[in-house]
Amino acid sequence: MYKVKTFNQISVKGLDRFPRGDYEVGSDIGSPDAVLLRSHKLHDETLPESVKCIARAGAGVNNIPVDDYTKKGVVVFNTPGANANAVKELVMAGLLLGSRDIVGGLDYVQELTHMTDAGEMGKLLEKEKKRFAGNELYGRTLGVVGLGAIGSMVAEMALAMGMNVVGFDPALSVEAAWRLPSQVERMENLQSLLGRADFITLHVPAIEPTRHMINSESLQAVKPGAILLNFARDAIVDADAVVTSLNSYQECGKGLKQYICDFPEPCLLNRKDVIAMPHIGASTAEAEENCAVMAADQLMDYLHNGNIKNSVNYPVINMARAEGYRITFSNDNVSGVLGNVLSVFTENEVNVIDMVNKSRGDIAYNIIDVAGKPTDAVMQAIAEVEHVINVRLLD
Ligand SMILES: NC(=O)C1=CN([C@@H]2O[C@H](COP(=O)(O)OP(=O)(O)OC[C@H]3O[C@@H](n4cnc5c(N)ncnc54)[C@H](O)[C@@H]3O)[C@@H](O)[C@H]2O)C=CC1
Numbered sequence: 473m474y475k476v477k478t479f480n481q482i483s484v485k486g487l488d489r490f491p492r493g494d495y496e497v498g499s500d501i502g503s504p505d506a507v508l509l510r511s512h513k514l515h516d517e518t519l520p521e522s523v524k525c526i527a528r529a530g531a532g533v534n535n536i537p538v539d540d541y542t543k544k545g546v547v548v549f550n551t552p553g554a555n556a557n558a559v560k561e562l563v564m565a566g567l568l569l570g571s572r573d574i575v576g577g578l579d580y581v582q583e584l585t586h587m588t589d590a591g592e593m594g595k596l597l598e599k600e601k602k603r604f605a606g607n608e609l610y611g612r613t614l615g616v617v618g619l620g621a622i623g624s625m626v627a628e629m630a631l632a633m634g635m636n637v638v639g640f641d642p643a644l645s646v647e648a649a650w651r652l653p654s655q656v657e658r659m660e661n662l663q664s665l666l667g668r669a670d671f672i673t674l675h676v677p678a679i680e681p682t683r684h685m686i687n688s689e690s691l692q693a694v695k696p697g698a699i700l701l702n703f704a705r706d707a708i709v710d711a712d713a714v715v716t717s718l719n720s721y722q723e724c725g726k727g728l729k730q731y732i733c734d735f736p737e738p739c740l741l742n743r744k745d746v747i748a749m750p751h752i753g754a755s756t757a758e759a760e761e762n763c764a765v766m767a768a769d770q771l772m773d774y775l776h777n778g779n780i781k782n783s784v785n786y787p788v789i790n791m792a793r794a795e796g797y798r799i800t801f802s803n804d805n806v807s808g809v810l811g812n813v814l815s816v817f818t819e820n821e822v823n824v825i826d827m828v829n830k831s832r833g834d835i836a837y838n839i840i841d842v843a844g845k846p847t848d849a850v851m852q853a854i855a856e857v858e859h860v861i862n863v864r865l866l867d
């Protein structure tokens with residue numbers, strides 16, 4: 473029986489993936505083998521020694537101390553692309569909210585509660601509607617920063633709406649490059665993108681190199697009256713610098729005209745030029761289900777078979793199960809460890825049927841199928857090999 477501790481609201485479709493006879497799943501579980509979560513922050517929590525793997529049902533893993541967990545041999549998964557369409561659609565809404573005063577118009581209509589005559593109301597609305605006029609997106613330029621799962625979908629959507637799209641992503645994967653529409657014009661750096669875009673949309677992870685990538689200095693490069701959208705993370709944008717830029721636009725027509733984001737901060741409230749949403753980019757039934765199902769399947773494949781897909785700290789690894797028993801172990805990525813483990817097998821006459829070894833950064837991971845059940849003494853001897861971090865025996 474495996475135990476999975478959950479945090480946050482996880483889609484039932486995902487929770488239902490765990491077979492009841494083999495899994496105990498819930499928010500109240502002690503000594504879990506696995507953790508399944510969304511945005512819950514793990515930095516302030518003590519991770520139980522029992523935890524072997526963690527799945528983030530979503531994209532961003534900035535709520536997880538990944539480096540610390542890697543040292544402990546804990547595999548961290550996310551679910552790439554599983555909520556990208558949901559974010560793309562909210563970005564589309566953000567672009568439309570930025571191009572016309574939809575929010576102002578809606579608020580204005582709701583304030584007319586004193587009116588009782590429909591004809592009078594119609595006349596008033598026709599007279600006042602010019603206050604809420606805007607522009608079209610067609611022909612405008614969108615700058616997409618980060619062209620991964622979400623950024624590439626946003627680029628495609630904007631092209632379909634008749635926008636020009638420029639993009640910047642210095643770390644673009646080959647796979648993501650293949651996905652990208654050829655009409656997306658590649659920018660050499662952030663400054664060039666900011667100088668070209670009428671709308672700027674951020675789709676990068678919150679990592680050290682992207683911290684405050686939008687700051688008082690980079691904002692100097694924006695076109696006067698540009699609109700910034702941030703559906704990525706608060707840490708990517710220096711909110712105080714955004715407020716200064718918005719004020720500057722109001723005072724002298726230079727800087728950002730509007731900031732539309734999924735990550736409100738106190739300094740952004742009570743401003744007509746800020747539209748802030750409560751981190752709802754991935755909050756659709758479809759995205760929540762996709763993420764939860766993918767996360768649950770990845771956890772189970774690791775717990776049962778030791779296979780790893782979509783980890784942010786471990787290599788991709790997969791070996792079909794043979795008859796017999798499976799041993800997996802993690803080790804520091806230094807030479808000689810695998811050889812020393814194989815010597816344990818030789819010394820104890822354990823026959824290896826198949827094996828695979830992969831590494832990523834400082835960590836190496838191994839799957840070894842053996843003919844007979846290894847004794848506790850063999851498992852203990854492997855655990856004691858220098859640089860082995862953890863070892864598991866799977867039936
Ligand atoms: N508002 C919401 O609810 C959601 C927000 N997100 C946020 O969006 C981020 C992106 O998500 P995905 O597109 O799924 O991830 P992804 O990993 O597919 O794409 C991220 C892209 O950013 C690029 N990148 C990294 N550093 C960069 C830099 N310094 N400058 C420009 N590009 C850089 C990478 O090369 C990659 O192509 C997540 O990390 C998360 O923080 C994701 C899902 C939902």
Ligand SMILES: O=C(O)C(=O)COP(=O)(O)O
Nearest residue numbers: 510511530531532754755
């Ligand atoms: O996937 C992501 O990175 C998100 O930001 C989604 O967050 P959530 O799962 O809705 O709390």
